Amino acid sequence: MIKQIAAAFVLVSVFCVLAMAQAPANSKPETAKTVDRLPGLDKQLIDATADPCIDFFQYACGNFSKLYPIPNDRSAYGTGSMIADYTEHVLHTMLEKAAAGGAGRTPNEQKIGDSYAACMDVETINQKGLTPLQMELDRITAIKSKGELPELLARFQLIGVGAFLSFGEQQDFKDARKQIALLDQGGLGLPERDYYFRSGAAAEKTRAQYVQHIANMFKLTGELEKKAVSDAEAIMQLETALAKVSMDITSRRDPNKIYHLMPVSELATLAPGVAWDRFLAASGAPRVSELNVANPDFVKGLNSVLASTDLETIKTYLRWQLILSTPGDVLPKALDDERFDFYGRKLRGQPEQRARWKRCVQATDGALGEALGQVYVAQEFSPANKQATLQMVQDIEAAMDQDIDTLDWMSAATKVKAKEKLHAVADKIGYPDHWRDYSSLVITRDDAFGNNLRATAFESRRQLEKIGKPVDRGEWGMSPPTVNAYYDPSMNDINFPAGILQPPLYDSHASDASNYGHIGGVVGHELTHGFDDEGRQFDAYGNLADWWTAEDGKRFDEKADCEVKEYSNFVAVDDVKVNGKLTLGENTADNGGLRLAYIAFLADAKRKNIDLAQKQDGYTPLQQFFLGYGQSWCGSTRPQQLRLQVQTDPHSPRQFRVDGVVQNMPEFGQAFGCKVGQPMMPVNACRVW
Numbered sequence: 001m002i003k004q005i006a007a008a009f010v011l012v013s014v015f016c017v018l019a020m021a022q023a024p025a026n027s028k029p030e031t032a033k034t035v036d037r038l039p040g041l042d043k044q045l046i047d048a049t050a051d052p053c054i055d056f057f058q059y060a061c062g063n064f065s066k067l068y069p070i071p072n073d074r075s076a077y078g079t080g081s082m083i084a085d086y087t088e089h090v091l092h093t094m095l096e097k098a099a100a101g102g103a104g105r106t107p108n109e110q111k112i113g114d115s116y117a118a119c120m121d122v123e124t125i126n127q128k129g130l131t132p133l134q135m136e137l138d139r140i141t142a143i144k145s146k147g148e149l150p151e152l153l154a155r156f157q158l159i160g161v162g163a164f165l166s167f168g169e170q171q172d173f174k175d176a177r178k179q180i181a182l183l184d185q186g187g188l189g190l191p192e193r194d195y196y197f198r199s200g201a202a203a204e205k206t207r208a209q210y211v212q213h214i215a216n217m218f219k220l221t222g223e224l225e226k227k228a229v230s231d232a233e234a235i236m237q238l239e240t241a242l243a244k245v246s247m248d249i250t251s252r253r254d255p256n257k258i259y260h261l262m263p264v265s266e267l268a269t270l271a272p273g274v275a276w277d278r279f280l281a282a283s284g285a286p287r288v289s290e291l292n293v294a295n296p297d298f299v300k301g302l303n304s305v306l307a308s309t310d311l312e313t314i315k316t317y318l319r320w321q322l323i324l325s326t327p328g329d330v331l332p333k334a335l336d337d338e339r340f341d342f343y344g345r346k347l348r349g350q351p352e353q354r355a356r357w358k359r360c361v362q363a364t365d366g367a368l369g370e371a372l373g374q375v376y377v378a379q380e381f382s383p384a385n386k387q388a389t390l391q392m393v394q395d396i397e398a399a400m401d402q403d404i405d406t407l408d409w410m411s412a413a414t415k416v417k418a419k420e421k422l423h424a425v426a427d428k429i430g431y432p433d434h435w436r437d438y439s440s441l442v443i444t445r446d447d448a449f450g451n452n453l454r455a456t457a458f459e460s461r462r463q464l465e466k467i468g469k470p471v472d473r474g475e476w477g478m479s480p481p482t483v484n485a486y487y488d489p490s491m492n493d494i495n496f497p498a499g500i501l502q503p504p505l506y507d508s509h510a511s512d513a514s515n516y517g518h519i520g521g522v523v524g525h526e527l528t529h530g531f532d533d534e535g536r537q538f539d540a541y542g543n544l545a546d547w548w549t550a551e552d553g554k555r556f557d558e559k560a561d562c563e564v565k566e567y568s569n570f571v572a573v574d575d576v577k578v579n580g581k582l583t584l585g586e587n588t589a590d591n592g593g594l595r596l597a598y599i600a601f602l603a604d605a606k607r608k609n610i611d612l613a614q615k616q617d618g619y620t621p622l623q624q625f626f627l628g629y630g631q632s633w634c635g636s637t638r639p640q641q642l643r644l645q646v647q648t649d650p651h652s653p654r655q656f657r658v659d660g661v662v663q664n665m666p667e668f669g670q671a672f673g674c675k676v677g678q679p680m681m682p683v684n685a686c687r688v689w
């Protein structure tokens, strides 16, 4: 939960898991059609009427939205979404086959096939209605006093119901060899704490829509209008009280602010109203003597909220959290549609639900990612692909080694430590060496709700069982088909799932220049995360420990501040500007990453005797390199989604991931013959790495 992993390519905001897998019960299954992947460098996407020196994103990607407008079942669409579409079709074919297969299936094929089939069986889901929820609703009804809450809250955590708090496991920030228990803030239905307090018409409208949505959901579960409305208002009041004592997302990027290791006995001091010993005993975690209370102020505040709220309101809130945490695709159609209306249509501006089969592919990947992934990589990911990526990763790491040597602002002592960390980075490519064992997870063909509940509990237990055990460094935090990548500071590793290692990001038919711009940029991005404002606070062993001299740390902050200011000036939508502090880590990774890819490409070109003046397809190799990078981010985003992204996502909107970076690289201006002072070649460029 608290893994501070820093992903490259987030297609969906990590903070709004609920709205991710929404789509319709009524849509007809779309038959598998051919979905194209873009070539490495696509000249069709280029808007030749634009000036690359004024707006490079427009130049590199200006025609994308005309050729590929945002489909109605998307809130945004771009290069990454096209790769995801392609992968989705591949997985769809596999799952249809696994679902149709009979007795001869392997245990994993049975699980993924039946998980998919149960999800597709809309008729059975609708027929069952709310019956599957009843057992959990009964547990809430049975509560007779606040004193009985600990066991229920613990069970809810296990089945993914995040009421009041969040409990799980993490690597100890200060001793990465240890896995410890974690108690964190939680319990909100809006995407982030500031959604409860932000002023302005748009924010107020969202809050009103949220309250209406809660009331609508209650009505659909059988409540009368008046009661549903008053219940919704009480929930909003309770969640607002929780939000008040919650930490905002920008602060949460600072690992020191979310690390408070303490003996379990301290919990009684922070929140004496909760019988924590009973909560922990019921949690499924091994017995622990200490834990990380990420946000002690929240736990104190939770104590007050529980004390001042009457039992009936608490029970109403628990019912709401239960419904909220249940994925739409296992709920009956009316609730599923209402859920989508708020989290999809209103919050993201997405006109239509995704087709059922797409949601079921996603749901199966979420529940059984490594079982599905095993079948996926056997078919889609060649050893040659893995080898080529490894070569690229090693080239980029060599580039960083060289880059560190050239930094004029860093002392020799800190450089030694930086290199120590760089050389300790573990490279993980494609898929795990050891596959997760799902044999104890029961998946049946006629029980979508139960499958989801069991898969969620299976994963919660798997996480909790790690507490007190040695760290498994081979573990992956993303499934192999995922079109994304991440750096994990506690592991000090970079991870590239097979899903991201395909055209156009990596294209064996494209020029080296284009590949270095595309996938080289992604690899450089993840590696630089180890050295961004957050990652730099962790050492070679993954420990939160300051390895910088005070002077170098100060210089880093000054350099990073240049990027904070630069990005804070970008207007994303209407009057909403990019949050330069929230996005600093990602922006630093984008900027440093492209520079590393550039250095690596030059080294590769020298090795291969590539003539950098020789144009191919109308572009020099260096121009192709930058076009490759720019075209990684082609696409467009609906205004509602853009607002949500800026307010919750540490990644800058796509056009700034391109223009914000190239304007910091004079090498870009030189490659395109820009004049100093033009927008993409400013006099004062920022540079950290």
Ligand SMILES: [Zn+2]
Pocket (backbone or CB within 6 Å): 006, 007, 008, 009, 525, 526, 529, 586, 589
């Ligand atoms: Zn990132």
